[in-house]
Amino acid sequence: MDARRESEPTPVKNRTTVERRSEREFVVTRTFNGPARLVFEAWTKPELLKLWWAPKSTGMSLLSCEADVRVGGSYRFVFGHDASKTMAFFGRYIEVIPHSRLVWTNEEGDRGEAITTVTFEEKGGRTLLVLHELHPSKEALDDAIASGEGLRETFEQLDELLVTLGASR
């Protein structure tokens, strides 16, 4: 049975949704075709995080990725096109519940800490992942959006690439 399943074509990708819940919050949701313990593992081992956090299609790469995933442990992700132009994201883990919940602070902003909560909910061998981002104020989220605007060029490259990829499928 397993052998047959493996030979089937890759299933259609699950949909990622993003919703703004309030002036301070964003929620991202996605289902994964695997048990919560494995999805959780991919979020908590730096050598695995490295494989997916900076997708090639964004044109950015993860120059370094340190994550000490336990309560009070810290993380630091450094992104960049090359070592001369980098951007660091860092903070600490404030809640770590194996296979179900991860909470960390985002301390790179100068308007206070944003809190990211990720929950993993397993149902029938699949895992619903909900990522909730809470910013300290609406001004802080405005900043995040503005810096997102700064990434516009990068995202536009991504748009083009996605179109190309979509067309070749």
Add this chain to the structure above:
Amino acid sequence: MAQYASARLDASFAALSDATRRGVLEQLGRADGSITDLAEKFHMTLTGMKKHVGVLEQAGLVTTEKVGRVRTCKLGLRRLEEETAWIERYRQLWASRFDELDKVVDELKRREKVDGRKKRK
């Protein structure tokens, strides 16, 4: 410039956080309408609807024009498109991350299966 753009985005998000206002946008997407039409459709007082339209107008999501005694509302499309574009770019970042994460999870599942077989031997 970035500050200006983000202030506008913020106004748009706040405007969109209300179900009635989202309904008004949908309705105006189908046809322009007066405040009176909208108030009737949404079973609201004129004053209540004026308030909602005011919020949408400030966010640039709706434009209004007064002809005689009737104020006609229509979609201010461009801003809505900008708003959607930002969310879509953010979504695409996560979607591309998660597509890579799918591969990691598949690999972990495969490894687990192999390890499971080894253990049973």
